[in-house]
Amino acid sequence: MPSITCPYCFARVPAERIAFRCAGSPGRGPGCAPRLDTELAVYTGSPAAASLPPVFDPPDGGRLGMGRGAQRRAACPECGQNTARRVCPECHNPLPGAYCETPGKIVALVGAKNSGKSTYIAVLLHELSHRIGAELGTSLVACDDRTIERYKRDFHRPLFGDRRLLPATASAVTTPRDPLVYLLTRTRRRRMRQQDMSLTLVLFDTAGEDLRSRDVTDLHLRYLAAADAIIFLVDPLELTGGGDPDGDPINVIARVTDLLRAGRDVPHGRKLPVPAAVALTKIDALPLDGALQQNRALPAVLDLNDREAVHEQVRALLYDWQAGELDRYLGHEYADYGLFGVSALGGVPRDGAVGTGGIRPYRVEDPLLWLLHQFGMLSGAR
Ligand SMILES: Nc1nc2c(ncn2[C@@H]2O[C@H](COP(=O)(O)OP(=O)(O)OP(=O)(O)O)[C@@H](O)[C@H]2O)c(=O)[nH]1
Ligand SMILES: [Mg+2]
Ligand SMILES: [Zn+2]
Ligand SMILES: [Zn+2]
Incomplete structure (x- = not known):
């Protein structure tokens, strides 16, 4: 039976159990009035944001002879209006139609403290x-x-509007936060047919320290268990050693890898089938040559020559920095991993602000292009 994973609470939801939310009264229609949605209030931690028209279970599709699978619309049992707003029956967050039809791949992003996660996400x-x-x-x-x-x-406002660096992210232990959830959809034409494919970007802007503490939140554990791909961000300065061993990128990646294994019951000794993109951040601060210094040559595809050259160059950098252990670890644990170099800002910031040249992102999309290619959403070319 088809089922989807809720990108908010990561519950597995059989398609025929996807719930609906009443459309309410747009304009002066006859729909239900907003009221407190307890499940959503618990999830967001904010009752104010959870005053909405009611959620109801899907009508019994089997009994109506509608067969299995997701229904696109249903009539609200209270006001009789039709609604197409689907929600998770557990946490009551919205499940977009495109996600219900073609459940996207969930991509998770992690990195140690100060590795550049918030800036990269922005x-x-x-x-x-x-x-x-x-x-x-x-x-x-x-x-x-x-x-x-x-x-x-x-x-967006602090970084692109005020051109200020983002503040350190507060720990989820003190400030619970739900993820940013986006659907990235691409239409591929194949043999005269159009096919929409989507990737669900579920971005928890985790504070680095949450990944090192033993009490990683339950939600984070489920996040990692549900992830179909993972992006690790690594600050090159931390690789050269000397820092806090707990924040050492290898330790962070190893802890997350253990959680990934536990979440999907992959025993040690078998490689994880989850593609891992490992990206050095802030590469504007490194003296660069070679592939990393050039632009990708081919637009709108994964440039395979470029991909191999960057991977090899980053690998060589790791060995130069006596961090070859990271490369060996990834090769041992992951069936598929890619090494990347990115710069979100494109220049070294000054006094808490973006440098004078403005924000000039460089190769930030590379990990995502590679993942799209892994999932068959983007072709490769040489
Ligand atoms: N040179 C350079 N510095 C960067 C770049 N991105 C981030 N930084 C620097 O790294 C610092 C940390 O970046 P954040 O994005 O806040 O890092 P984070 O991983 O979210 O940090 P926590 O929330 O504390 O875990 C920034 O304040 C910048 O000084 C970049 O692309 N280039
Ligand atoms: Mg942050
Ligand atoms: Zn949910
Ligand atoms: Zn209603």
């Missing part, structure tokens, strides 16, 4: 909705209103 999403999105012909849609508001308030 810039990657910006690039995906502008330059890269146009190049790939993808659309990026936020799956809920909180994602839109939080992206604007916590990421």
